[in-house]
Amino acid sequence: MNQSLQEKIEKITGSIHKTNALDEQGWTSEVRRILAADRSYLLKSSYKEKYREWLKEEAKVLKKLSGNTVIAVPEYYGFIEEKDGDHLIMSFEDGMSLTAALTKAASVTERKSLIRSFGRFLHEFHEKEPLDIFKSEGDWLQDQLLKAQYYAENGQCDGNLSLLENLKADRPSPVNQTMIHGDCTADNVFVVDGEVRMFIDVAGMTVGDPRYDESLAIRKFMDNTEYVTAFYEGYTRYRVTKEEFQYFDEGLYEFF
Ligand SMILES: Nc1ncnc2c1ncn2[C@@H]1O[C@H](COP(=O)(O)OP(=O)(O)OP(=O)(O)O)[C@@H](O)[C@H]1O
Numbered sequence: 001m002n003q004s005l006q007e008k009i010e011k012i013t014g015s016i017h018k019t020n021a022l023d024e025q026g027w028t029s030e031v032r033r034i035l036a037a038d039r040s041y042l043l044k045s046s047y048k049e050k051y052r053e054w055l056k057e058e059a060k061v062l063k064k065l066s067g068n069t070v071i072a073v074p075e076y077y078g079f080i081e082e083k084d085g086d087h088l089i090m091s092f093e094d095g096m097s098l099t100a101a102l103t104k105a106a107s108v109t110e111r112k113s114l115i116r117s118f119g120r121f122l123h124e125f126h127e128k129e130p131l132d133i134f135k136s137e138g139d140w141l142q143d144q145l146l147k148a149q150y151y152a153e154n155g156q157c158d159g160n161l162s163l164l165e166n167l168k169a170d171r172p173s174p175v176n177q178t179m180i181h182g183d184c185t186a187d188n189v190f191v192v193d194g195e196v197r198m199f200i201d202v203a204g205m206t207v208g209d210p211r212y213d214e215s216l217a218i219r220k221f222m223d224n225t226e227y228v229t230a231f232y233e234g235y236t237r238y239r240v241t242k243e244e245f246q247y248f249d250e251g252l253y254e255f256f
């Protein structure tokens with residue numbers, strides 16, 4: 001990293017002893033562990049316009065949640081905007097993504113137990129009274145469809161405009177809005193001591209349609225009945241229909 005960035009980071013962390021790129025890298029960012037005098041930090045950097053916007057949103061969310069005891073997320077330490085990239089500094093957490101934990105798990109029983117804990121974790125989150133910082137008057141799905149339109153028109157996603165027209169015309173009937181993660185895949189929940197215990201990658205966290213989280217949560221093991229059953233042993237508040245799953249996973253998610 002260049003000298004000027006290092007100096008800006010050290011204003012936050014104190015002098016840096018070492019940095020390492022993590023084995024598990026994201027799609028939209030570069031993640032590094034920073035060892036400083038008192039503790040470790042996670043440095044998450046993005047360079048492309050769209051992903052810089054997301055990183056900035058993530059920084060806003062983490063900052064607003066800083067010190068809260070209701071939602072488990074990494075602690076916010078700072079956000080640095082440079083000419084060619086942005087950098088978010090948060091606490092380094094010991095653990096791994098659920099995706100990594102499922103790969104590493106030695107048995108089906110262990111995998112089921114991880115997935116059950118994911119269901120339970122998401123259930124508890126969706127059941128919580130929304131925090132004031134997330135309460136908004138807007139219609140979440142309407143906002144997502146507008147963003148989707150922008151990305152589609154600018155060639156920044158897989159989804160196309162004809163799919164988008166279908167999604168606009170054929171919205172699922174509304175349900176109670178809850179706090180949502182907003183990109184709730186197995187990549188974006190963190191396993192500590194054999195259980196899903198934390199959200200990461202929280203740029204999309206807001207109040208919205210919990211069926212979006214639920215659909216993205218199960219997408220990875222949708223065709224494995226045992227795993228889906230394990231998820232719903234933990235997530236008992238609602239079960240998406242096939243149509244709802246398709247709307248969110250094969251529809252809306254194509255644009256993000
Ligand atoms: N606070 C943290 N502590 C430790 N490791 C972390 C932390 N945040 C992220 N990681 C690691 O970095 C990886 C990528 O993080 P993250 O999901 O935030 O990046 P991303 O680029 O936005 O991902 P994607 O775009 O693929 O969803 C995670 O899988 C995890 O292994």
Ligand SMILES: [Mg+2]
Pocket residue numbers: 026027187188201
């Ligand atoms: Mg991620």
